Amino acid sequence: MAATGDNRRGTQAAYADPLGEPFLHTRFAPPARPATFLRRDRLVEHLDQALQTPLTMVNGSAGAGKTLLVADWAAGLRRPVAWMTTEAEDDSSGVFWAHLLQALHVTGAPLPDAIGCPADADRVDHGLLARLAAALSEGTRPLLVVLDEFDRVTAPQIAEELEFVLHHADDGMRLVLVTRTEPLLPLHRYRVAGAVTEIRDAELAFTPKEAAALLDLHGLHLPAEATRALVTRTRGWAAGLRLCALAAQETADPQTYLKEFEAARSTVADYLLAEVLKRQPAPTQDLLLRVSVLERFRPELADALTGRSGSEPVLAGLHRQNAFVEDLGHPWYRLHPLFAEILRAHLRERSPELEPELHRRAARWLRVSGALPETLAHGAAAGDWDLTAGALVDDLAIGQLFTGLRRDDLDELFRSMGPEATSAAADLVRAARDLCRCELDHGLAHLRRAEQTLADAARDGRMDAAGRLSCALLDVLAARLSGSPGGAEQAARTAEELRGEVPEHVLRKHPELIALLLTHLGSTRLWAGRLDEARAVLSAVVDGPGAPSTVLLREESLAHLALIDYLNGWPGRAERKARAALGDGERGLLPRPCGSGLGHTVLAAVAVDRDELAQAQALLDEAAETCPAGRDPVATAGRALASARLLLARGEPQAAATAAELSVAAEVACPWAQAYTALTASAAHLAEGRPDSASKVLDDIPCDGQPYAAELAWAHLAAGHRDAALHVLEALHGHNGTGPAIAVRTALVRARAAHEAGDTDTARRLLARALLQARRDQLRRPFLDAGPQVRRLLETPPLDELAAGWLILPPGGQGTPGDVSQQVPPLVVEELSGRERDVLLRLSRMMSTEEIAADLILSVNTVKTHLKSVYRKLAVNRRSDAVRRARELHLL
Structure with missing residues (x-):
């Protein structure tokens, strides 16, 4: 054989390459598709487009299904296809072209013998390439050539020669490259000209529907959810799905196996370690093993883990090679999840002591870069809790333990x-964490120890503004839970002083910190009875930044504002704010804080005033389920108030008195809570025929213009002390901010007093005013409690016309009033949302909770939350009652 030049004898091309090695027929035949091929x-x-473009590239990772895809497509064509599987030896130009010419001859391509074949393993004569291109260009139709595993060809010379032939063959050749890497061809030219068809890794990935069909071919029939989970875990990787299916076939419970299989101890691991990891040089293997502990990584972070520089070109190369390293951009990378899982197991096996140190290095690097969630995750994985807690506090993110979407994750x-x-x-x-669960004693013990440590550090000249500001935040919360307004005010002043020592950009990053401070401060001011001051700081929270981390705080502040409106006699305003306060928490989207349930409580109190007693009970039950009593002073006192009112309305005065005395462990007594407790006790004494005792419990209640003065006056009047009642009303005269509920009770007191004094005209005029003021908010309860003499006046013209349609009194002014919802056609207190109507419709079809969840693509817990809301809005407690009530209201 000549050392250089071309051998013009075409017969040699059929037997041996320039090295004298015989051609292996298996390299020129597409692989057979297995019986389970999909x-x-x-x-x-998409591949059909290859018939229209000179170049097609199927570029994907090992096991992505590239070769079988192209082989199946080629088998379906009614035309010859030249197939060549490249090998490492083909990186020599002469060897490569000898094999490619043999592939063309095997196909029966009509090429003239004059083309010749390479005689030198390392080079090919340019004339041979020109003759081949010319012959191809003269064909009657394009010749289809598939080069499989083209990533093994790395010589730039061969890429240049191939591009020369492809270009000069004109329309006579269609080249399909099956590769793991980007070939060295000038792809940008083909892309600009629209002359390339590309199928990449993302497109090669199996969809859940395709994965289900593949599993069916293996005799595995899984629920859709299980199939989706498997696709998510494998990212639709063809080889991973096939290997999992083959392994699952050998088990007694394939579904459980596929859900719980250990990737590190499977054929998937063997495949990836052999096909991907062990193909890399030793430093690259070490890099991959170390970054496997990371969800994502930058080259600089990879350098920190390896202790050497130069990771950037290595990672970029691995991505180009489709070596299961994904480029996320800017310039972050991540490993394929199965590959990462297997590498971590391999790392633990090879260097079990190294993993915690890698997490620690990652946490330190990420802490400097400001990536807090990842810093915390790696610090915890390293078991370095001082580092982890320090990162949370230094970032001023301790408030995220109380509010926001990450609260439960951080607690865990x-x-x-x-x-x-x-x-x-x-x-x-x-x-x-303790105070978040309202565990005051344990929380205070840890808080005092932290404060002492920070004080010792300050004496040593080490200042920690973030730590001290976090202490102030927790002090305000502790003061709220202990009912200490003075302590809350002092802690809030300290926090305000410390804000100037913290960088402004850090404070802007965590709006929940200031929102938490103001929410807790507003709650303690409300407890202290300073309603206007409480409203000021709570309104600042509601009107503050609309960040996701402050959603719960805005809703909690709205609930407190609703209670303030209720205490001031504005039931309509209270109802609107309370409903707004339910927000995402009622829909089950966010965890509720320890002071929650207040919105339901205010709605229950409003429902009692409207004599909607079943509705009130349902709301109180929801409040109790949301937040057990005794954990937060304001919430506990509010629930006691609403419960006592409900029991009084039901004619259970002793039970009401017991409910009102629900103890709240607080350093300072709450004036409005004390007043309503005394009013309930007075009503209980009066119901049992003890007017003197009823009057006596009212003696110590201050009446200096407090909103509850109208009810205090009513209690005095009911006990037979008309002058005392009118004196209390005089103290309320001119008080700003009181709403229609107080005006109604004031008018009723004066009307009854006038009636008892024989001035019926004045009584009737006052009753007319009361009816007009009460009608807008449907305040029925004050009239039902007004006594038989007043109720008889209400039944006479024209007062009865003012009451018509919304106020129903017991016949003849006698008897105990009942629940208005049982006496008048049912009303929807609040419009059902679209999703609640969807749930209600399926409820009427006798579907189970699980069936409703599946039909609406919701979680079971979310459906349960919607059902509770439907029951509350329809004032029912059971499914059948909800359906019946909905039909009565023509909602179904």
Whole structure:
């Protein structure tokens, strides 16, 4: 054989390459498709475009299904296809072209013998390439050539020669490259000209529907949810799905196996380690093993884990090679989840002591870069709790333990923190977690220890503004839970002083911090009876930044504002704010804080005033389920007030008195809570025929213009002390901010007093005013409690016309009033949302909760939340009652 030049004898091309090695027929035949091969029409249709473009590239990772896809497509064509599977030896130019010419001859391509074949393994004569291109250009139709595993060809010379032939063949050749990497051809030219068809990794990935069909071919029939989970875990990787299916076939419970299989101990691991990891040089293998502990990583972070520089070109190369390294941009990367899982297991096996250190290095690097969630995750994985807690506190993110979408995740993360963590930050986190659960004693113990540690550090000249500001926040919360308005005010002043020592951009990043401070401060002011001052700070929260981290705080502040409106006699305003306060928490989207349930409580109190007693009970039940009594002073006192009112309306005065005395552990007594407790006790005494005792319990209640003065006056009048009642009303005269509920009760007191004094005309005029003021808010309860003499006046013209349609009194002014919802046609207190109507419709079809969830593509818990809301809005407690009430209201 000549050392250089071309051998013009075409017969040699059929027997041996320039090295004298015989041609292996298996390299020129497409692989056979297995019986379980799934033809995917969307990819086949895309590949059909290869017949219209000179170049096609099927570029994907190992096991992505590239080769079988192209082989199946080629088998379906009614034309010859030249197939060549490249090998490492083909990186020599002469060898490559000898094999490609043999592939053409095997296909029966009508090429003249004059083309010749390479005689030198390392080079090919340019004339041969020109003759081949000319012959191809003269064909009657394009010749289809598939080069499989083209990533093994790395010589730029071969890429240049191939591009020369492809270009000069004109329309006589269609080249399909099946590769793991981007070939060295000038792809940009083909892309600009629209002359390339590309199928990449993302398109090669199996969809859930395709995965289900593939599993069916293996005799595995899984629920849709299980199939979706498997696709998510494998990212639709063809080889992973096939290997999982083959392994599952050998088990007694394939569904459980596919759900719980350990990737590190499976054929998937063997495949990835052999096909991907072990193909890399030793430094690259070490890099991949180390970054496997990360969800995502930058080259600089990879350098920090390896202890050497130069990761950037390595990672970029791995991405180009489709070596299961995904480029997320800017310039973040991540590993394929199965590959990462297998690498982590391999790392633990090879270097079990290294993983915690890698997490610690990652946490330190990420902490400097400001990536807090990842810092916390890696710090916890390293078991370095002082570092982890320090990162949370230094970032001023301790408020996220109380509010926001990450609250439960953070609580779960720090649950593993042991006593070995002794820093001030660790104690602050412990205090926050305890106070979040309203565990006051434990929380205060940790908080005082943190404050002492910070004070010792300050004496040593080490200032920690973030730690001290976090202490102030927790002090305000502790003061709220302990009913200490003075303590809350002092902590709030301290926090205000410390704000100037913290960078403004850090404060802007965490709007929940100031919102928490103001919410807790507003709650303590409300407890102290300073309603206007409470409204000021709570309104600042509601009107503050609309960040996701402040959603719960805005809703909690709205609930407190609703209670303030209710106490001031504005039931309509209270109802609107309370409903707005339910927000995302009622829909089950966010976890509720310890002071929650207040919105339901205010709505219950309004329902009692409207004599909608079943509705009130349902709302109180929801409040109790949302937040047990005794955890938050304002919420507890509010629930006691509403419960007592409901029991009085039901004619159970003793039970009402007991409910009103629900103890609240507080350092300072709440004036409005004390007043309503005394009013309930007075009503109980009066119901049992003890007017003197009823009057006596009212003696110590201050009446200096307080909103409850109208009810105090009514209680005095009911006990037979007309002058005392009128004196109390005089103290209320001119008081600003009181609403229609107070005006109605004031008018009723004066009307009854006038009637008892024989001035019926004045009584009737006052009753008319009361009816007009009450009608807008449907305030029925005050009239039902007004006594038989007043109720008889209400039945006479023209007062009866003012009451018509909304106020129903017991016949003849006698007897105990009942629930108005049982006496008048049912009303929808609040419009049902679209989703609630969807749930109600399916409820009427006798569908179970699980069936409704599946039909609406919701979680079961979300459906349960919607059902509770439907029951509350329809004032029912059971499914059948909800359907019946909905039909009465023509909602179905």
